[in-house]
Amino acid sequence: MQPTSRELLEMNNLNPLVSLREIHNSQMSTSSHFDPTSSHDDFLDQMFSSVPSSASSFPWPEDHAPPPCHMEEQSTALLASKLRQQQISNGAAKALMLQQQLFLSRGLAVNGLRSPSAADIGFLNIPHADQDDVVDGSCYKSANPDQDASIKSLFNGFTGSIGHSSNQPQHLLHSQGGALQSHKFGGAAAPEMNQPAASGSSGGGTAGQPKQRVRARRGQATDPHSIAERLRRERIAERMKSLQELVPNANKTDKASMLDEIIDYVKFLQLQVKVLSMSRLGGAAAAANPLVADMSSEGGRIGNGTKTASSSNNNDGMTVTEHQVAKLMEEDMGSAMQYLQGKGLCLMPISLATAISTSTCHSRSHHPLASASNNNQLLNGEAACPTSPSVSALTVQSATIAANGGGETSLKDANSVSKP
Amino acid sequence: MKERMQNSSLKQEFLKNWIKGLQLHTNFNKNTTILERRKAIKLSADIAIASTRNSTTRWSRALISDASRDGSNKTLIEKISGREAPRKDSFGLIRCSKKIMKRSRVTRQIRARKAVLPSVVGASLIEKKLVKSRTRALKRLVPGGEDMDEISLIKETIDYIVSLRVQVDVMGRMASVADRLIPFKSL
Numbered sequence: 001m002q003p004t005s006r007e008l009l010e011m012n013n014l015n016p017l018v019s020l021r022e023i024h025n026s027q028m029s030t031s032s033h034f035d036p037t038s039s040h041d042d043f044l045d046q047m048f049s050s051v052p053s054s055a056s057s058f059p060w061p062e063d064h065a066p067p068p069c070h071m072e073e074q075s076t077a078l079l080a081s082k083l084r085q086q087q088i089s090n091g092a093a094k095a096l097m098l099q100q101q102l103f104l105s106r107g108l109a110v111n112g113l114r115s116p117s118a119a120d121i122g123f124l125n126i127p128h129a130d131q132d133d134v135v136d137g138s139c140y141k142s143a144n145p146d147q148d149a150s151i152k153s154l155f156n157g158f159t160g161s162i163g164h165s166s167n168q169p170q171h172l173l174h175s176q177g178g179a180l181q182s183h184k185f186g187g188a189a190a191p192e193m194n195q196p197a198a199s200g201s202s203g204g205g206t207a208g209q210p211k212q213r214v215r216a217r218r219g220q221a222t223d224p225h226s227i228a229e230r231l232r233r234e235r236i237a238e239r240m241k242s243l244q245e246l247v248p249n250a251n252k253t254d255k256a257s258m259l260d261e262i263i264d265y266v267k268f269l270q271l272q273v274k275v276l277s278m279s280r281l282g283g284a285a286a287a288a289n290p291l292v293a294d295m296s297s298e299g300g301r302i303g304n305g306t307k308t309a310s311s312s313n314n315n316d317g318m319t320v321t322e323h324q325v326a327k328l329m330e331e332d333m334g335s336a337m338q339y340l341q342g343k344g345l346c347l348m349p350i351s352l353a354t355a356i357s358t359s360t361c362h363s364r365s366h367h368p369l370a371s372a373s374n375n376n377q378l379l380n381g382e383a384a385c386p387t388s389p390s391v392s393a394l395t396v397q398s399a400t401i402a403a404n405g406g407g408e409t410s411l412k413d414a415n416s417v418s419k420p
Numbered sequence: 421m422k423e424r425m426q427n428s429s430l431k432q433e434f435l436k437n438w439i440k441g442l443q444l445h446t447n448f449n450k451n452t453t454i455l456e457r458r459k460a461i462k463l464s465a466d467i468a469i470a471s472t473r474n475s476t477t478r479w480s481r482a483l484i485s486d487a488s489r490d491g492s493n494k495t496l497i498e499k500i501s502g503r504e505a506p507r508k509d510s511f512g513l514i515r516c517s518k519k520i521m522k523r524s525r526v527t528r529q530i531r532a533r534k535a536v537l538p539s540v541v542g543a544s545l546i547e548k549k550l551v552k553s554r555t556r557a558l559k560r561l562v563p564g565g566e567d568m569d570e571i572s573l574i575k576e577t578i579d580y581i582v583s584l585r586v587q588v589d590v591m592g593r594m595a596s597v598a599d600r601l602i603p604f605k606s607l
Binding site for chain 2: 232235236239240242243246247254255256259260262263265266267269270272273274276277278323327
């Protein structure tokens, strides 16, 4: 995915540039528009060499040129940013579609612009379509061999990206895209181009990750080490982003706290598995051997509701407690309960715990699994409020305890009185 | 939508594997303690979820090889994954060599650190230390994580978290189903 996306970015930056060049050349009415001297890059040369030297006249009216100029910049930047986002979100399908789109625009450039009206309409109309939908729609349409329709849909795609323009990283990428373009056009830039591009033109920007020559940002070296370093960091950032979607409560910006969240979440999930496997003893065993003693001896999992010790201490404490209670439960339920009471805990069927916690923290917008992040080691799979006093009681994620439904509830009632 | 379909097929595969493993343990009787039973069930579940990956990910391979280190699990592994329990030799060797490399790297770092003592510890340094220690903790959590570099560690973590969620989901559903199936008997 990496190399293709890099290529994509290349082409991404190129294609609007190609059409921009056309605009300029139509403006300045120079004969040879694809001026190789002003292109500094190998890939640009490639692009231009593939284009036939004699292109049809550009029927774009002069007065329409400035706004498309401006918008082309934005669309470059926006396409680049869009591509980045999709890259990051692993939208392989979408990236492919964009590639298709770009290939089509390339073909468009090759064959000359046949339907300028569509272009005008495209640029002047800024529909507020949803960016992705428009892209998708355009790409599906562009699969059609029909050229006019494809050209129109392509411009729709561009306008979709433009319509998305007003938001966040626009001015950043604007300057970046502007810098890139100014660099690429060299001296042939029209005055309109120079104005917005002047800001970022000094150091040159690395808008994408071109393979051959990397234009470094100001003050950065272009030696391979830092490039590799940067690549590595970007790859890590990508992956962290996809990880962010998995882990709840992952809106942290810095790496350390993200890692912390991840660790907590993994620990929480592993703990859940452990507990559930204990609870499943009921199912497996009871199926084979439906003796009461077995069922009563099946363990509950103990979670500490009080936010006392650090997580590691909690962990150790809990395993010890857990084992203790399990052992006691095998012999005699009563002694197990007494032991728990001594610790200030009690047993409760998980359904009730869920009900209590959801009723108490109804207003909270917490993700239920975020309870793990509070370092509580509370074993509520579903319940979400470790801070609520009623849930300082023990919650048992044991189906068997719940299975011993009625009788157990009576036990629980007796014990629920003795809440700390 | 596609992810949901993938997810449900994952769940089904895990359930199948898990049940296969549990069938080996129908010999539970009064004498087996809770802990033993729990370990057996957890083992089946872990091997089941690991074998849904078909050895494509490192954590799954590490999990299965860890399990196969204990000889008594061999039949279980073979039944669930349907293939031979992997020989642990290759992994062991790789682990040894990487540990040696790591140790040498660590001593080098210690020496370097002793040579240069920053008088003022900047925030970035603290953060770097935090990140390092947490990365180490994560490596300990993810099975087979010790030998991975940071990039693949994150990739493996993603996969591992997805699988853990599948595991928890299926096991939880089994739990609630068994709730209703098991008739209550008074204590």
